[in-house]
Amino acid sequence: MTALPPLFTDWFAARGWHIHPHQQAMLDRADAPAQLLIAPTGGGKTLAGFLPTLTDLAENDHQGLHTLYISPLKALAADIKRNLTTPVDEMGLPIRIDDRTGDTPSSRKKRQRADPPHILLTTPESLALLTSYEDAARTFAGLKRVVIDEIHALAESKRGDQLMLALSRLQALCPGLRRVGLSATVEDPAAIARLLACHPDPCDILQADPGPEPDIAMLETEERPPWSGGGAAYAIPAVLDQIRRHRTTLIFHNTRAQAEIFFHNLWLANEESLPIGIHHGSLDRVQRERVEAAMQQGLLRAIVCTGSLDLGIDWGDVDLVIQVGAPKNVKRLVQRIGRANHNYNAPSKALLVPANRFEVVECQAALQAVRDRDLDGEPRGRGPQDVLCQHILIRACAGPFSADALYSEVTTAGAYADLTRAEFDACLNFCATGGYALRAYDQWQRLKQTDGLWHLRDPRSARLIRMNIGTIQDSDLLKVRMQRSRGGKPLGEVEEGFAASLTPGDTFLIGGEIVRYESLREMTVEVSRDRGRQPKVAVFSGTKFATSTQLSQRILSLLNGGDWSALPAHTADWLRLQSDMSRLPKSGELLIESFPHEGREHACIYGFAGRNAQQTLGLILTKRMEELGLHPLGFVSTDYATLIWGLDPLTDPGPLFEMAALREGLDRWLAGNQLMKRTFRASATIAGLIQRNTPSAKKSGRQATFSSDILYDTLAKYDPDHLLLQITRAEAMRGLIDFGRIEEMIARIDGRIDLLRLPRVTPFAAPLFLEQGRTPVEGAAQERLLAEETEKLMAAAGLSA
Structure with missing residues (x-):
């Protein structure tokens, strides 16, 4: 020792x-x-x-x-x-x-x-x-x-x-x-x-010894959770009561927009003027630091926050954590719980607040996973090649290098341990020339070889490479400031697309304040204070979490376990009603409910694959249904289901869920989809093909998008096997599309599809009718509806077709 x-x-x-x-x-x-x-x-x-x-x-x-x-x-x-x-x-x-x-x-x-x-x-x-x-x-x-x-x-x-x-x-x-x-x-x-x-x-x-069990539970409220939505406004009185009972409370949210809404509602209900702050990544740094300092000094009773306070910072005297909305990931929940009673021998105390009825089930599954110390996580896979390309350029900035020596270095890194020499050489060639379709352009001729060593073709390019180091992709954010005549105080950032939707006089929330949009000046959103109206909410760039695979499996186990005694009575009654009217989804099969509603046919597919995968499933299935003449009109997705509506009932789902058909449908959809261009833009920026930061100025999101779209179209036409297009497809499949979760679902059900034809909407399907983000399907169904409506109008006018 x-x-x-x-x-x-x-x-x-x-x-x-x-x-x-x-x-x-x-x-x-x-x-x-x-x-x-x-x-x-x-x-x-x-x-x-x-x-x-x-x-x-x-x-x-x-x-x-x-x-x-x-x-x-x-x-x-x-x-x-x-x-x-x-x-x-x-x-x-x-x-x-x-x-x-x-x-x-x-x-x-x-x-x-x-x-x-x-x-x-x-x-x-x-x-x-x-x-x-x-x-x-x-x-x-x-x-x-x-x-x-x-x-x-x-x-x-x-x-x-x-x-x-x-x-x-x-x-x-x-x-x-x-x-x-x-x-x-x-x-x-x-x-x-x-x-x-x-x-x-x-x-x-x-x-180490894991220490005492955490003290975790769901927050009891007088009002029942709503059927849908993510704001949890119903719980504001109960949350305020918990703030009064504790020294300092952290109130976590999964997105920045939800944090802003909750903070606004909490402040309106805070009749005692308890000192409450807000903290998230889109706020101005000075404002964040002010909140952090107040926390350390014990001046705040509560802080509404996001993942910006997830990690191991010891903030003041926090003795309660509240998670608003289902955590989606057990590991994230454990990390947040640990912010309370930051002491080895004291149990952390946390309360979960489900935002809607189904999240009650998810929160209960997450609580049990925490008690069982069963963490979740998705495997990362091999090291991404766009990051490797950036690393090669970084290495070139430091001076000449041997390709053999750099390859040996890189393969000592865990995620790149199985990188082949051919893959490495493809990345090196891309860094040197831009690839086959771009090698004629000087701006992408960045490296050359002299006496066996690679180095920058122009040493002055090192400055540009250094200015663009990093893998975090900005979501085209614009600064928000008070008007210069009102002091010009910086408030934070909003997405460029949101700013483009504003007209003078529109109001929105940022940093807990309602502000009025005045103008866009020099890439800065200028605002003034406005306390009198219902605000819009800034479309912040926070991550939209999807429920993890492991947590989804726990939810399915809870649904079919039969013991719902830990659930609130209203939720247990909802599950029993679903069981009586239809069936409860199971892990080893795919439940599909088919029913008529308000003159349309509906199919509800309970895949429990996470929001991104369920959204992708809706896109692929509606395309396939269009080909089969089922006339879909639109769909909406949540973490656990996809609801599709159209003119004809679904009677044979088998052909829709053949893996080959799903992959073919995905390929056709991706070929003409803007998602691939967005993914290409992110990877091209990381790999150094596109520079967002230049010595003169930072490109706007529109400028960068225009540049990357031209590059994408050029490569897709003249060099479809280009390294960056290969990277783009791999990133799209793994990230926003999450096709791997669909593949996992297909493997899990192994052809076992349970289609139930029912006379009306079921308890589980009903909340999906209230979800936002409906996606319409343009196709033959719209033409058929137009033709039928035309016939009705003609008949009403006494005319024949």
């Missing part, structure tokens, strides 16, 4: 602390090539990750950078800096700590490169930028450890792939580099360990 230095044991003792077993284990195994620590929120994960660093620096002289800390959030890096500075100052350790994010002044960034601190706290994007400089080898000379906090959050996105490629570069510069990953919510430790490892070296997995 590695003993703590006396200075540290004295510091622990002065605080009444003792070293936890998992912290001691991290210290004992500090020389392992890679370590993954899974420990509960409040269990001292961060200190465990830093103990080897602090003890080494306390006992040994070290010049330059010793440890790199990487966080998914800028705010988390700043919070860790504050928390880490406390023991360093109190023990008088000669350790310099600094942070580096997109908000860091350029003068400080230059100093960090010239004279690095012992511990640098940063983000994946800032690290990638640091590796792009010619002096990267000097900056990272002597680097011993990398600590990756909340590694589960990075592992789920391209930011994690970018990070692991950057680490492969650091490993080549510093061969003895040790890696540490920290998380409280890992559903598949072995998968995260493979991602974290520097292949072929292994990664040790340490699991």
Whole structure:
């Protein structure tokens, strides 16, 4: 056992602390090539990750950078800096700590490169930028450890792939580099360990005592949840009552727009003027920091928020978390629950507020999964090639490189361990020339080879590449400010498409304020205050979560388990009524209800495949039904079902659900769909084919869309096998379309389709009639309706056709 230095044991003792077993284990195994620590929120994960660093620096002289800390959030890096500075100052350790994010002044960034601190706290994007400089080898000379906090959050996105490629570069510069990953919510430790490892070296997995069971339940309300919708306005009185009973309450929402609506309704009902704030990623940074500071000082009783406060920041005296709307993902719920009673020995306290009747069932399934410690998650798959292309360009910015050496580096990164040399060479060729159809254009001739080494064709292009580093795609956001005559205060951002829909006088919500649209000036939305009318809601760019596969299976099990005693009486009665009038969906079969309603034929398909997949299913099936002469008119989808209406009843669903037919329908739909162009634009931006940021100005969303659409059409016509088109299809299938969930559903039912012909709408189908986002189908059905209406009009006028 590695003993703590006396200075540290004295510091622990002065605080009444003792070293936890998992912290001691991290210290004992500090020389392992890679370590993954899974420990509960409040269990001292961060200190465990830093103990080897602090003890080494306390006992040994070290010049330059010793440890790199990487966080998914800028705010988390700043919070860790504050928390880490406390023991360093109190023990008088000669350790310099600094942070580096997109908000860091350029003068400080230059100093960090010239004279690095012992511990640098940063983000994946800032690290990638640091590796792009010619002096990267000097900056990272002597680097011993990398600590990756909340590694589960990075592992789920391209930011994690970018990070692991950057680490492969650091490993080549510093061969003895040790890696540490920290998380409280890992559903598949072995998968995260493979991602974290520097292949072929292994990664040790340490699991701490999980601590006490969380105190979680559904919020009891006097009013029943509505049949549809996501606002949960019915629960406002009960939520206010909980705020009164607790010191500080975090109220989480799944989208920014829902957070704005709830905050507005909560504030209107807040007759006692309790101090309540709002926090999400579209708000101005100054406003977010003001809310964060008030939280830390204990000045706020509640904060309405989104994923911007999900991760391991220790915000003040939070003793209750409320999740509004079904969490959609058990791992996300556990992460949010951990924000309350941020202490190893105290159970976290949380309440779930279902937004509608079906979400009551989903919330109950999620609560049981948390109690069973059954986390969910989708496998990430192989490393995306658009991120690899960006990494190749970043590497070129740092100076000439050997293709063989870079390929060897890249394949040490977990997600790219099985990358073939042919795939790597295709990415390198794309970076060098733009590919076959674009090689004649100078702007895409970026790399060339001299004496066996690849380098930038024009060294001046390094600036442009650095300006566009990153995998987070902006959703064409425009700044929102008060009019200059009213002070010009920045409020946040809204999507460009939403701004384009506004006319002077329109009102909308942002930052909890109702504002009046005045004008669009220099790509900035200018507004004034307006408290008198019902506002629109800004179409924020927050993620629209889909219920995870594992949680969907738990919902199906709950429906068919027979024991609904934990459900509210109104929901249990609803399930019994569905069982009496029709059937309850089962995991091993596909239930389809067919019934007439208001002169139209309806088919309700209970796939439980998540919103994106159910939406895709609706698009494909209505196309197929059109071909079969069933005259569909439209559809609407939720996480659990797709409702299609039309002129003819569905009598034989078998041909619709043949896998070959679904794939063929998807291919035809994708070929003429704007979704592919949007996906292409995102991948082309990451891969460096399109630059959103230039030295002169940032392109508007419309400018970037115009450029990417022309490129997409050109490649589709002249180079259909172009690397970026291959990447685009793979991304579309995995992301917005989520076709993999449809394939999983087809495999799960294995041809077992239960079609019920019923006389009327069923209890489960009824809420879908109230859903927003209906998609019309243009086709023969509309022509038939027009012809029938024409005949009626002619007959009424005494005329014949």
